[in-house]
Structures are given as structure tokens and as C-alpha cells.
Amino acid sequence: MALLEVTELSKKFGGVQALWEVSLEVKKGEVHALIGPNGAGKTTLFNCISGIYRPEKGSVRFKGEDITRKAPHRIPQLGIARTFQNLELFRNATVLDNIMLGRYMHKKTTFFSEALFLPKARKQEVQSRGKVEEIIDFLDLQPYRDRRIAELPFGIQKCVELARALTLDPELVLLDEPSSGLNPEESQDLCFWIEDIKEELEITVLLVEHDMRVVSEVCDSVTAFDFGAVIARGTPKEVQQHPDVIRAYLGEEEEDAAASA
Amino acid sequence: MKFKLKKSYAEDLKLFEYRSDMAWYGAIVLFLFLFPLWAGNYWTYNLTLAGVYCIAALGLNILTGYTGQISLGHAAFLAIGAYTVAFMTSVLGWSFWLALPLAGVNSALIGLVVGLPALRLTGIYLAIATMGFAFIVEQIILEWPAVTGGANGLVVNRPAIGSWSLNSDASYYYLVLIVVILFVLLTKNIFRTPPGRALVAVRDSEVAAQTMGIPLAKVKTQAFAISAFYTGIAGGLFAPLINFIGPDNFTIIESINLIVMIIVGGAASIHGSIFGAIFITLLSELIRVGKDALPAFLQQQVGFQGAVYGLIIMLFILFEPMGIYGRYLKIKYLFEVFPMYRKDTFRRERKFQKTQRTR
Numbered sequence: 001m002a003l004l005e006v007t008e009l010s011k012k013f014g015g016v017q018a019l020w021e022v023s024l025e026v027k028k029g030e031v032h033a034l035i036g037p038n039g040a041g042k043t044t045l046f047n048c049i050s051g052i053y054r055p056e057k058g059s060v061r062f063k064g065e066d067i068t069r070k071a072p073h074r075i076p077q078l079g080i081a082r083t084f085q086n087l088e089l090f091r092n093a094t095v096l097d098n099i100m101l102g103r104y105m106h107k108k109t110t111f112f113s114e115a116l117f118l119p120k121a122r123k124q125e126v127q128s129r130g131k132v133e134e135i136i137d138f139l140d141l142q143p144y145r146d147r148r149i150a151e152l153p154f155g156i157q158k159c160v161e162l163a164r165a166l167t168l169d170p171e172l173v174l175l176d177e178p179s180s181g182l183n184p185e186e187s188q189d190l191c192f193w194i195e196d197i198k199e200e201l202e203i204t205v206l207l208v209e210h211d212m213r214v215v216s217e218v219c220d221s222v223t224a225f226d227f228g229a230v231i232a233r234g235t236p237k238e239v240q241q242h243p244d245v246i247r248a249y250l251g252e253e254e255e256d257a258a259a260s261a
Numbered sequence: 262m263k264f265k266l267k268k269s270y271a272e273d274l275k276l277f278e279y280r281s282d283m284a285w286y287g288a289i290v291l292f293l294f295l296f297p298l299w300a301g302n303y304w305t306y307n308l309t310l311a312g313v314y315c316i317a318a319l320g321l322n323i324l325t326g327y328t329g330q331i332s333l334g335h336a337a338f339l340a341i342g343a344y345t346v347a348f349m350t351s352v353l354g355w356s357f358w359l360a361l362p363l364a365g366v367n368s369a370l371i372g373l374v375v376g377l378p379a380l381r382l383t384g385i386y387l388a389i390a391t392m393g394f395a396f397i398v399e400q401i402i403l404e405w406p407a408v409t410g411g412a413n414g415l416v417v418n419r420p421a422i423g424s425w426s427l428n429s430d431a432s433y434y435y436l437v438l439i440v441v442i443l444f445v446l447l448t449k450n451i452f453r454t455p456p457g458r459a460l461v462a463v464r465d466s467e468v469a470a471q472t473m474g475i476p477l478a479k480v481k482t483q484a485f486a487i488s489a490f491y492t493g494i495a496g497g498l499f500a501p502l503i504n505f506i507g508p509d510n511f512t513i514i515e516s517i518n519l520i521v522m523i524i525v526g527g528a529a530s531i532h533g534s535i536f537g538a539i540f541i542t543l544l545s546e547l548i549r550v551g552k553d554a555l556p557a558f559l560q561q562q563v564g565f566q567g568a569v570y571g572l573i574i575m576l577f578i579l580f581e582p583m584g585i586y587g588r589y590l591k592i593k594y595l596f597e598v599f600p601m602y603r604k605d606t607f608r609r610e611r612k613f614q615k616t617q618r619t620r
Contacts, residue, residue: 052468071476072471073472093461100458101470101473104474107455109455115451115454121454125453126269129273133270168474
């Protein structure tokens, strides 16, 4: 059974059909990429999965459970974490505080014991910190622990956002253009991390990606989008050679255009 | 510069990072405990008032500074706390020690209700809504004389422990001081554990907070309730301090007063709330006393105090948006790195308001 199952999902913004009967299956343990030109509806799909948008039609199922109309804060509790294309970090907080928030929904103490800082709350803080440090080690963020987000370079900020998503202990992580704005070296690091996320942390990854090098290097399967609909799916190689995908990215050749006119 | 080698995660949870910090705060607390012995009733009374405002400013800072929900109606919570204590002790004859916690709880419950519209309103609209709430409370106080004494107000006596009455300014000062210390510790605890982090997260990015599994509605109403609880307790301490409360004590000016405190002191900081409360309380006293030295046309000018507050807010927002505490941190940093200080270390980042960034 697929981990995440999207069935005939449709979403409209005014007159724009952002998603049109999109179906998608993400298997447990794979790295799945969504590709497509700008405005193809990839981020809209992410927002529908994470509950920020309500689709008009279709359903999203996670581990067999229908999550289509769940509130946004319920989605991570079920095991889906995500990052954002334009970063949604808590800019005035330190890296550590940002990542510590990933442990919020795992807290077991009540407000009362936290407000009085009872031993229970203290113990939990130490445990959360331990978990956070594991992720910090995993992504090599040690030098930035106590720095404010606003003063860090973009590449590090992206990394912090990834760390925050991983600290949620998800089963599936949605990465929205993880390599955008990174230099070649950083995106190479990203490839290694994605492989480690899959192999070591055993988290399934669904990512939106424009960098075909990253896609062919780390992804097991690819779904290509154009104008809100799926145009091709398969292994990275198959999809890259698919005529519809080439047309979506490069446009039609002139003879074709002339012939069809 | 000081460096500390930390050997366990628990060390990061300590109240004081360095021994020297503990010594300094200890010294301040000791100073405050000895203060009434030499200061005389006048200054003791004023510092008690500042202490009451410290609690209220902490409460407002939790809501406005940390959670980013603007409230222009916090005088209403102060009034609810004050009238709860006044009604229970003067009219019903209950013990103050029972009435004070109930003042906080009562205020928190009403805060919970006021928090509901906050789920849909943001920024200036929320400010207007909370201001409307304050006007409603003001009217209720006027129109419900059976409970509030209406325009005549209520006389509130100082509490007593057994047969020992806290009638003297010094004894009441100690009560307020202890409550302030408790609330400072409470605030500190909230912000070093998950609930405080959730509040800040909601302020900085609502979308990101939700994707961290933080329920927005619950956290926002919680912020209102906590904030109202603090302010209610402050009100409960305020009533016996000034002995007599009437609707005049809780006007819109009082709400603005609280806002000024957190802006001048420093938003989203515990130190800032305390600095702001002390600064503004002493300033209003200074204006009252200093007015005699001013020319006659200024002395008779209505709203002179409001104008001075307005000027102070403008100057702070223009030159030091981080407030007194922000300035303090900068000076401290300057000394820590002494010869290496660079002029643009604190240059402000150009950006839009957070609230405009994430919707």
C-alpha cells in the first residue's frame, strides 16, 4: 500500500484551475520528485496535502486514513512534515529555538507543570534537546546553534528549516524546492542529506525540484506536472525523455506548431 | 568576554547562565527588600505602584510583545481584577487572599472570551476590537452600581494576615514585591518551555507554527487568557493599594499607559516590562511634581501628560524600537567586545512588518 495516496485532487483559484484531477502515489521509503514549469501546481499540491488549502474535489490519504479536510496543525501530528519554498522560519529566534519547536507536538507535560518548571518539564526539555542535537549533528548545524535566523545566510536558513521539519519525527517529509537559492556545493550536500534521510532516518521524501541534476541523482520516481495536471510519471530517466515533458519545458517545435495550426 | 563550557543540556535550562548573574540579581532583590527601610513612604508607595504595573506590563507583553496580538483594552482587565477584589472584600466581606486569585481567574475567563474574535482579527482591527471591549467594561462599571458602586466607586481596605494588617505602605510593598518576583519567575518558565515557544512561533509565522503542529486557535486564546490573568492579578493588587477605585482609574489612557510601558521598556522581554513599568510610573509622578515648575499656560493645559507620553513613544519607535532593554543590551555588548565594536553591528534590517509577510 502506498504511504501517501492523492486521488483526483482538484483546486481552483477564481478562474485558474491550479490542480485538475491529480492522482499520485508515494510509496514508503522512496524519494519522489514533482517536477514541472513554474505555475504548474506543485506547491498548490503541497498546500493541499498539508491542509493549508482545501481542495474542491478528490482526496488525500495518508497510511490509508483520509486527511483531506484535516486542520493544518493535525497534519504534522499524523506524521507529515514540510518545508517552504520561501522559508517560514521564526526570524527573531535562534536556530536552537526554531528547531526546538519541532518537539512541541511531542510534549507530554501540561501547561501547569511547565509554568512551574516541575522536574517533569525539566526532564522533557533535556530529552527534547537531545533529540534536537541529533538532528543538528545530522545536518552539521553545530556552529550556528545560538545564532539568530535573521543573521544567517540563505543556505543555512534552508538547512535550519529542513532540520526543524526532521525534528518532528515525521514518516513523510515534503520539501518545497530544497535546492533553490543554493550554490552547487550546497546542493550537492543536499543530495547527500536526502539520501541519508531516506537510508538512515527512514523517512519518505516527496520534493518539488527544478534542478534536474538533483532529481536524477536522488529520486526513485518522478511525477511531471503542467497546468495543474499530471503529464508523465516514472523513473527520472523515463520522465526526462517523455515527449510531453520536453514540450512543457521547451515549448513545441515550430513545425509541430505549424502542422497543428 | 566570558566563555562557558557547557557539559550538559540541563545547564542551558538554568535560570542564571553565570554565577555573576546570580549575584547581580540577588543584589537587586536584596536592595528591593531593604528599600522601604530608608526610602520613606512616598517612594515606597510609588515603587509599589510600579510593581503592580510590572505585573500588568508582563501580562500585556506576553500578549502583544511575544504573541503579536495588539490589545488596546488592557485597562479593562485591570478593572475586572480590581473590581473583583473590591466587590468580594468590601461588599461580600470575603478574605482578600481568596479574592486575589479569583480576580486573576475571573479576568482570565473574560480574556478567553475576548480572545475569540482575535482568531479572526489581526493588527489594527484587533486593536479596535479590544478598545471596544474596554469601553464596554467602562460602561458596565458605570451602569451596574450594585456591584461596582457606579460612578461613586468602591472603597477597598488593605488586606491582613491574621491580625496583622498590611496597612502601612512598607508592608503592602513587600506583598507586591513577592507577587512580582513570583510572576517574573512564572513568565521565565513559560518562555523556556514549549508553551512560550509556541506563542513566539504564532507571532513570527502562523503558517510555520501550524506546520509544527501548533493549534493556532488554542494558542491565541491561551495567550489572551494568560495575559488577562496577569493583568487581573495586577488589578487585584492595585485596588487595595490606592484604597479607592472608580471608573476614572480604568480609562483608555490607562490602556495606552500599559502599551507605552512595553514599547519604552522593550517588547517581548521580561526585563523590558519591568524597566518600562518603573520608568513610566516614575515619569508620570515626575510630570505631576514637575508641572509646578512649568509656565502657567502649560500647567493648565489639558492632556499634558498624554502629549508627553505620545512624544516618548514616537522618540522610542524612531530611535530605539527595542526599548530601554534593547539599549541596555547594546551597551552591555559594547563593553563585552570592547575594542572590537563595529558601528553597524546593530544596523536595522530593512524589512516589512512580520504581519505583512505571512498570512
